Amino acid sequence: MLACMQPRSEMDIKALLRHTPLFEGLDGAVLDEMLSHFRRETWKQGRRISEQESGQRFHIILSGRLKMGQINPDTGRMVTLFLLQPGDAFDVISLLDGQPNPVILEARDDLLMLSTPMQEARRWIEEHPAFNRSFLPYLGQQMRSLANLAGDLALHDTETRLARLILRHLQPEAPGQPLRLIHNLSHESLAEMIGSVRVVVNRQLQHWQREGVVVTRRGELLIKELETLLKKAMQFSRHTP
């Protein structure tokens, strides 16, 4: 929905931001003033960039999705810490404390964004306490998702983590369509989001398919037994095989 919109005019942009958690409550005039300090920026799909390089600017995503993650240079493996969507902002961490953040940014789709120098964004936040009414809860969400990721990685096996990830990314229960499915995330992407590896994700999905819990097709995943998946997400299965 949001992800499909390609805002062109200032009006479109304002309308889009009105529906995002960061800006929904914001006064029109304040929003205008903010927009005047931002400029548009586009990244092509697949562009990968280290935060150091782009870290001097603060971005707000208008369309497309962006992976923010870390890499182990020795193994080449990557974790996704955040999958940012339209309405999300980055890099929040270095905005807050001014330190460079050793993360990798990767455009999963073509990206349209607004951007402004970090300093400008900080100044703006300081001068518009009203914005904090949305900004602070937004920070809370981000921290919470990080905390849950860390907790999951330390405490739960890949099956549980994968089940949870899928449940978190279910499409909004369409009324007519009887099938619930996940939007286009490759096995590779899923793996990076649970801190694992493509082969393992595939193995697990095939296992579930044989159990009749899911059906996989190229680029999509249909959930047949939601309840079973819910159980796996809370690992009752450990003791009752």
Add this chain to the structure above:
Amino acid sequence: MLACMQPRSEMDIKALLRHTPLFEGLDGAVLDEMLSHFRRETWKQGRRISEQESGQRFHIILSGRLKMGQINPDTGRMVTLFLLQPGDAFDVISLLDGQPNPVILEARDDLLMLSTPMQEARRWIEEHPAFNRSFLPYLGQQMRSLANLAGDLALHDTETRLARLILRHLQPEAPGQPLRLIHNLSHESLAEMIGSVRVVVNRQLQHWQREGVVVTRRGELLIKELETLLKKAMQFSRHTP
């Protein structure tokens, strides 16, 4: 140092907070006004409590340390997400977004804290933008440490994670004393902080001891070869055994 102080009077408290990242820059009068809304609270060592129960109040630690973590009820295992020290505040996440946070709090020492209702703390933040000059960077630090934990858990093996943890907790290089050592963290605590288990930590420490990198005694850990440990922390060892 800070951890040893047992502040009694208002003066002591103010002096202590002056040295913490959250309050160091703060105006004296503002600090006074804040303190008037807080009351003292003490927890005994070992007290374990779920965030739900204490989640309605916002706390600032004056002395002692507090573990904030998650538990897997099926296995009983626990991860430490934060090891909070004097000057730290909690629970920041539910302060920000108002949602209950499914974490466990555990007093590692006897705790002396200031506390105030969440609503009060939020109101106070809103009315004192000056405080944000310290608060926002503090949030950044917290998020950063969470992000690093998650990244480490997904990308690095236990040896690397343990090496990094130890390096992060080295005592401030004492001039006379030739030995660098870590303050009193049990193997169990170390394990929880790297998302692993006592046996594994012990195994690793013994391994290092045989290599001559560290010396372990009950309750303390001496680092003999700092450089070796630094290398392990960046896993050069993987390819050059």
Add this chain to the structure above:
DNA sequence: ATTTTTCTGCTACCAGGGTTACACAGTTTG
């Protein structure tokens, strides 16, 4: 002093999940 609890050292066991490697179906590109 004796009991109880906490911390530590050590062993044997084995399974989850990571590595590597290859084949094939769809898609996109030239």
Add this chain to the structure above:
DNA sequence: CAAACTGTGTAACCCTGGTAGCAGAAAAAT
């Protein structure tokens, strides 16, 4: 249309690191 690329299915291998269990040393409690 062929070629190149991307996403997916599968198999063999085996190593890290978690589980279970016990025993002794130090500390705390009685």
